Amino acid sequence: MRLRITSLIILGSTLLFSACREAKIESYRVAKEVAPATDPAADMANTAVPTADGHDLTWAAPDSWEVKASSSMRRGSYTINGSDGAIADMSITAFPGDVGGDLANVNRWRGQIQLPQIDAATLAQTSTQIAGQDLMLTMVEMANPNMPDPQGILAALVNFEGSTWFFKLQGPDKLVGAEKNNFIALLKTVKGHNH
């Protein structure tokens, strides 16, 4: 009897204290803020996306490639200037997960230069494995000479610590072809474990 009464009283009082209260909506007036100067093209903040604790890939780019400022979407960005004024763009990006898988991404790039889709068997036959410093990258090459301004893409994919990294060089077909050796040289310097 004694134990029951005391335990009931304790339980009752603790339940009273545990009752949840909904957070309040605040409304107030503030002076107009001077907005910090933002690059209008930067729609996303340069906030560190998860993988910010040193688990990144590193690479060494050819000296002839001009470094462009990277955004939060691009881990690395380069411009390649061709002899006749042609310009190619090299982007290095990383996304969490497998982002649809290799075949889906390759077909997406093929679609960007108006090439027909391929199947997994064709991809297996036409892709090359390139050895980086401590990981293997899958490289693909594609070009569409039938476009008014023939375009080519050299791309590589690798999975690293739960993210998928893309290395993509896109531009006029001739320039991309000329830079193939430089592209492969960069892939060979890709290193995963830096701690």
Place this chain on the structure above:
Amino acid sequence: MNEIWKAFVDFFTSLKLTITLLALSIILIFWATLAQVQLGIWGVQEQFFHTFFVLNKIPGTDIPVPVFPGGYFIGGLLLINLVAAHIHRLKFTWAKTGIQLTHLGLILLLVGEMLTSVWQDEYQMRLDEGQTKNYSESYRENELAIIDTTDANFDDVVAIPDTRLVPGKEIQHPKLPFRVVIRDFYPNAALQMLDQVPSTPASIATQDIGARIKTIPLPLTYKPNERNLAAAYIELIGPQGSLGTWLVSTQLIKTQTLEVGDRTYSLGLRFSRHYKPYSIQLLDFTHDVYAGTDIPKNFSSRINLTTPDGVEDREILIYMNHPLRHDGLTFYQAGFDNNDRTSILQVVRNPSWMLPYISCTLMGIGLLVQFLISLFRFSKRRRVQA
């Protein structure tokens, strides 16, 4: 009635209760120490200590059930036990002064910790050199800010805490001419442009950049150097129907606006802000290293503190172990960023910060006094025997 009262008193003053609670607290602390590996310090404080019960979900469901008493339960009951036993058995004698002081110190320590857990608030203030701010931001809480920016001189803000952003719920506020319907909410998410991700269905957002973004939910991170970046899809419904669906996220810094009638609103999810009646401008941040090394010697922020009425307008140097104490808040030099061009101040409100010092002093004095009393009586007895 007397019997009930006696039962009450016997229970709360019993030594068995003290021993049981101490044993439970050992188990709780051990369990929390192991859990800290996964949860981090904040997760453990919230789930084990700043709660009455440790809750676990029933496997396969989302229903939380209490599985073990939490910090508030054990600490609270220990406090009641200590105070009740003191009152019930209090016989003031000089011989027991030391023990009374020690127990008083212990009571004060428990009370202080309870007050700190209830009252303490921690925020941060990121300032670029030259920037002035009159608000600090929460580390872990976000708010949906819907701001009426029509007037040229001021903004009317409606700030909805992220705990209210429950998918399916509707929020109405007298200052807003529309209902806010939460279509989805992710406590941590990564954003990608839709055209970079193959075979993705269209975004549920219909307005602004949200329509071109795919949101990928991520598990919550408890690591101290990572932040959870929340995102939400909100639909605004006015009297004439839906005005559209927007994606808001702490990662989107570009303002998203909409016009309703003759008023302009901006939408955004941001870290919860706490505005102050004064402004702080970062004049200069310096980061000294020991000569010839990379080892940091000193971080300091030279700031200017001003109030709108002009009463305060002074320069202050904040550096390690020399925080600024102002208006019940303490500003510590916490970190820096952006190649030494941004200073990060930690802003803490802890009204009960003195209590642990007072209680430790009391306990120390109490033990010393009790020891001296015993020593004196012992040596007196020895002298009498001799």
